[in-house]
Amino acid sequence: MDLAPSACKSKTLSIGVPRRLAPLLERHRYKGAYGGRGGGKSHFFAEMLLARCYGGPTRAACIREVQNNLKESVRQLLVDKIQRMGLGWFFDVLGTEIRGRNGSIIIFKGMQSYNAENIKSLEGFDIAWVEEAQTLSAHSLKLLRPTLRAEGSELWFSWNPRHDTDAVDRFFRGGRQVTGGIAVEINWDGNPWFPDVLRQEKDDDYASDPETAEHVWGTNAIKAQKNG
Numbered sequence: 001m002d003l004a005p006s007a008c009k010s011k012t013l014s015i016g017v018p019r020r021l022a023p024l025l026e027r028h029r030y031k032g033a034y035g036g037r038g039g040g041k042s043h044f045f046a047e048m049l050l051a052r053c054y055g056g057p058t059r060a061a062c063i064r065e066v067q068n069n070l071k072e073s074v075r076q077l078l079v080d081k082i083q084r085m086g087l088g089w090f091f092d093v094l095g096t097e098i099r100g101r102n103g104s105i106i107i108f109k110g111m112q113s114y115n116a117e118n119i120k121s122l123e124g125f126d127i128a129w130v131e132e133a134q135t136l137s138a139h140s141l142k143l144l145r146p147t148l149r150a151e152g153s154e155l156w157f158s159w160n161p162r163h164d165t166d167a168v169d170r171f172f173r174g175g176r177q178v179t180g181g182i183a184v185e186i187n188w189d190g191n192p193w194f195p196d197v198l199r200q201e202k203d204d205d206y207a208s209d210p211e212t213a214e215h216v217w218g219t220n221a222i223k224a225q226k227n228g
C-alpha cells in the first residue's frame with residue numbers, strides 16, 4: 001500500500017494516510033485536496049476530522065455550498081468512520097450534530113443558510129471542511145475565510161476540479177501563493193484503498209469514452225483548458 005511512512009497518531013488512534021496527502025498532516029491554515037473521482041479525499045478528511053476531535057476539544061463545521069438535507073452532507077461518512085475506527089464509545093451521533101466526550105462538536109451546514117450576520121456563529125470554530133468545494137461560490141469563500149478566526153483555525157477543501165475560474169481553484173492555484181495554504185492533487189492511482197467497484201467503473205468509462213473518462217477520473221478539465 002502506498003501509505004505515508006508516519007501514519008497520523010492521535011493518542012491510541014493510528015490512521016493510514018495516502019502518501020500524496022501526507023503534506024496535509026502538517027499545520028496549515030488552508031488545506032486542499034483535489035483530483036478526479038475516487039482519490040480518497042473525503043475519507044482522508046473524515047478521518048483527520050475525527051482524529052482531531054478525539055485528540056482534543058475541537059469545533060468543526062462540515063460545509064458545502066448547498067445542503068438541502070443532512071443526507072447531502074458528510075454526516076453518514078463520519079458515522080461509518082466512527083464505527084470503523086472503534087470510536088463509538090467516544091462520539092454521540094445526534095440528529096444534526098456529532099459530539100465528542102471531550103466537548104468536541106461537528107456540525108453540517110450549507111453556505112446558503114448563512115449571511116454576513118449569522119455566519120458569525122462559526123467564529124469560534126477550529127475547522128471548516130468544505131466538501132465538493134468546486135461548487136463553492138466566490139461570495140461564500142469570502143464570507144467563510146475571515147469568519148474562522150480561532151487561534152490555529154484551519155479551512156479544509158476537497159474537490160473535483162472543473163474550471164480554473166472556480167473560486168477554490170482561483171484561491172489555491174490562481175497564481176499568487178496563498179499565505180498558509182497548501183493544495184495537493186490526488187487521483188485514483190494514489191488511493192491505496194481504491195475499491196474494485198470503482199476500478200471497474202473507471203475502466204468501463206475509459207473503454208467507452210477516454211476523453212470524458214479523463215475529465216472524471218484524471219486530472220481533468222483544468223489541465224485540458226491550460227493546454228488548449
Ligand SMILES: Nc1ncnc2c1ncn2[C@@H]1O[C@H](COP(=O)(O)OP(=O)(O)OP(=O)(O)O)[C@@H](O)[C@H]1O
Pocket residue numbers: 016035036037038039040041042043044047159160191193194195
Ligand atoms: N482511508 C480509507 N480507508 C478505507 N477506504 C478508503 C480510504 N480512503 C479511500 N477509501 C476507499 O476509496 C474510495 C474512494 O475514496 P473517497 O470517496 O474518499 O474518494 P474521493 O476522492 O472523495 O472521491 P470523489 O471525488 O468521487 O468524491 C472509498 O469509497 C473507499 O472505498
Ligand SMILES: [Mg+2]
Pocket residue numbers: 041042043
Ligand atoms: Mg469525495
